[in-house]
Amino acid sequence: MSSPPALRLWVGTLVVMLVAELPGALQKCIFDEVQAQVRVVRAAWIHPHGPPDEPTPAPPTGPRHQRSSLGEMTPSAPASPRPIRIHTWIPRESDHLSDAEKGRLEAAVEEAVRVVSSLLSVNRVVGPLLLSRDINKYCKFIWSNSRTSNYNRCGRANNNYRNETCLDVTIPDQHLSGCDIYPEPDSPLRTVLRPEGAGLPDTDFLLYLHTQSTDKCRAEPSVLAYAAHCQTDTQGRPVAGVVVICRDRLSEAAYNHQATVQTVIHELFHALGFSRDLFHTWKDCSSSSPALGSGCSPRGKVVHSDGSGQMRIYTSSVISALQTHLTSPDPELGGPLENLDAPGRASSHWEARVLRGSIMAAELEDPATVRIDPVTLAALQDTGWYRVELSRAQSLVWGDGEGASFGSLSTCQHNSSSFFCTGSGLGCHFLHLHKGECQTDPYLEGCRVFKPLKNSSECWKRENTRPTPELDWSGEIWGLGCRCFSSNLTRQTQFLVSSSSVEGRCYRHRCTGPNRYQIQVSGSDWVTCPPGGAIQINGYQGLVFCPDRRLCLYPDITPPSDDVGGFPPSNTSDPYEMMNSAQDGGWSTLRPHTELSVASALGFTAAVCLLAALAVSYRKCRSCKNRVRTVPDDHSDL
Numbered sequence: 001m002s003s004p005p006a007l008r009l010w011v012g013t014l015v016v017m018l019v020a021e022l023p024g025a026l027q028k029c030i031f032d033e034v035q036a037q038v039r040v041v042r043a044a045w046i047h048p049h050g051p052p053d054e055p056t057p058a059p060p061t062g063p064r065h066q067r068s069s070l071g072e073m074t075p076s077a078p079a080s081p082r083p084i085r086i087h088t089w090i091p092r093e094s095d096h097l098s099d100a101e102k103g104r105l106e107a108a109v110e111e112a113v114r115v116v117s118s119l120l121s122v123n124r125v126v127g128p129l130l131l132s133r134d135i136n137k138y139c140k141f142i143w144s145n146s147r148t149s150n151y152n153r154c155g156r157a158n159n160n161y162r163n164e165t166c167l168d169v170t171i172p173d174q175h176l177s178g179c180d181i182y183p184e185p186d187s188p189l190r191t192v193l194r195p196e197g198a199g200l201p202d203t204d205f206l207l208y209l210h211t212q213s214t215d216k217c218r219a220e221p222s223v224l225a226y227a228a229h230c231q232t233d234t235q236g237r238p239v240a241g242v243v244v245i246c247r248d249r250l251s252e253a254a255y256n257h258q259a260t261v262q263t264v265i266h267e268l269f270h271a272l273g274f275s276r277d278l279f280h281t282w283k284d285c286s287s288s289s290p291a292l293g294s295g296c297s298p299r300g301k302v303v304h305s306d307g308s309g310q311m312r313i314y315t316s317s318v319i320s321a322l323q324t325h326l327t328s329p330d331p332e333l334g335g336p337l338e339n340l341d342a343p344g345r346a347s348s349h350w351e352a353r354v355l356r357g358s359i360m361a362a363e364l365e366d367p368a369t370v371r372i373d374p375v376t377l378a379a380l381q382d383t384g385w386y387r388v389e390l391s392r393a394q395s396l397v398w399g400d401g402e403g404a405s406f407g408s409l410s411t412c413q414h415n416s417s418s419f420f421c422t423g424s425g426l427g428c429h430f431l432h433l434h435k436g437e438c439q440t441d442p443y444l445e446g447c448r449v450f451k452p453l454k455n456s457s458e459c460w461k462r463e464n465t466r467p468t469p470e471l472d473w474s475g476e477i478w479g480l481g482c483r484c485f486s487s488n489l490t491r492q493t494q495f496l497v498s499s500s501s502v503e504g505r506c507y508r509h510r511c512t513g514p515n516r517y518q519i520q521v522s523g524s525d526w527v528t529c530p531p532g533g534a535i536q537i538n539g540y541q542g543l544v545f546c547p548d549r550r551l552c553l554y555p556d557i558t559p560p561s562d563d564v565g566g567f568p569p570s571n572t573s574d575p576y577e578m579m580n581s582a583q584d585g586g587w588s589t590l591r592p593h594t595e596l597s598v599a600s601a602l603g604f605t606a607a608v609c610l611l612a613a614l615a616v617s618y619r620k621c622r623s624c625k626n627r628v629r630t631v632p633d634d635h636s637d638l
Helices: 005-020 031-033 097-120 215-219 257-272 316-326 373-383 598-620
Strands: 065-067 072-074 085-090 120-122 139-142 154-157 164-166 170-171 179-181 191-194 205-212 223-230 237-248 303-306 312-313 426-428 435-439 449-452 481-488 504-513 518-521
Touching: 031 205, 031 223, 031 257, 072 085, 097 120, 097 205, 097 257, 154 179, 154 191, 154 303, 164 223, 164 237, 205 257, 215 237, 223 257, 257 373, 316 373, 426 481, 435 504
Parallel strands: 085 205, 205 237, 426 504
Antiparallel strands: 065 072, 139 154, 164 170, 179 191, 223 237, 303 312, 426 435, 435 449, 481 504, 504 518
16 A cells, blocks of 8 residues: 555655765775885985985994985984974965865864874974985986995986975975986086975974875775875984875865864874884884984884784884783783784784774774774884873773783674674664664674764764653753663653663763762653663663763763864873863764665654654643653753
8 A cells, every 4th residue: 555645755755864864984094005106215324424415325323413304414412302393285286275175174284283293202303304305216327336436326317307206296396305416436526416405494294285186085985085104214204294185075065173183193193103114114212312213223023913813013012002901911912903904914003893993993983982092102102203192192992901802803793892792783882972883894804883873873962852852752861961871761651652672872971980970861860870780760661771981980081072173181180080071072073884774764764653643642641640850951050
């Protein structure tokens, strides 16, 4: 039997509305693919008395002279590391942006650079930063006889030489050192092929910010940006790189400020050293003086396979950070690397099953769930190029205290940890800021987790409040102090209402101590919720389940803030002192991927119809004794 026209129109409208509201894919990173296409120019050691482009076979011992500006000789002076100065340069190849797009981009990049500079300190470049020219590009012939005075110098110019590039960006001559040609093997006479540029003052890393709708942007709709490093100094530290921002992602409809900030931070961390192409160049500075680079030795190979075939970074700070995080003394707890895109090889991302929510995961979820975590900062510390403000790391809740085997394929599918789920039901994201759906993805390799939903899933958003109290049989409340709880509550009425299934529901909470809290359901008083237990609520049938070690334990796990430019709090504050300040700032939402079929949309429609019918009956019984009072709109006093 066909549906009446009006009903068909209403159902069709609802289906279109829900499909239109479907979130896009998670932000995906393609760094390893991009970096593999870049030829990296490494600055050569310069003989103290030689010309600017004379490399020596090996760095000298004792007091070092290095290209502090990668173009001129300056004796390196011991100095305490200072915050890295990142200079952003927009190349002429970038697309022209509207004023609105330019404003969005500048705000996001400035915030990302400010965050990174507050975390990483370096031995600063003395004088202007000058990048090196690639001798293999400008030179057709290099004197190779070690007995000649012009050994390793360029003897013939490449007539086809035009410029230096960083990915698809042409590096301006003013950013580059000069280069000379020595036509005779033993003659000091030389010809200047390119003059010395002016360089960039007050710069330790040069970031070329390229905004364009590239082929990679068009091929990967989930890619917001991608990056690569293209030059390193004599210590191996990256000094120049490019971040490509996909132009279409800056339009008002597609733009998300905090998603862009986090993506730029992620790509900057790659360009600054979190790269499989640079792992083998990291330095061991554990016995060095306060000045970085003094007394450091090459680490060599730091990535090895463990007994299960998982590729891991084995460096001291990373091992220590992971042991602390998982509460395990296991010495095999190196930093696990994602192996989906490179089975049996190192990748430049953490394994999603073990370090989900890390800023260096291969895909970034909702910005409220992404953390600049202790393990990532430990890895940057172990490069040997940076002094890292480890105390500013954010809490990584995922897997906290779960032991050495957490996240392994042999355990994640057997309900061995509450961080994983089975089936495809509804519940709560592990931070309890969102409702979630039990899902998997290729990076999880069959394991399933509760991923944030989009439609009205953010418990902290007051605008997600149901239209009328009569339609809300579960007692949900939305607002800044609200969190997600697994629950099957339904209001008690004179009508027979079957119990609902357990799913994620939004209720107000307040902290009373570390891992201690109370909750409030619509129309109820505050009730203590024992972590790991469950409670009943007067006026409702069913239970609310109280998560253990997820709430009132991490002071920096907070709803997003509307403030632009605020750095998220670290995890070092006293949790008890911050018990009732859960409204402090964080990062706002990025739309995650969910699956919603037409069938489920129709199921939702049927549910709405049923609730509407019940609501009509409920209105007729407003005068019955078992009336449940509603929570007032203004909860500022709670």
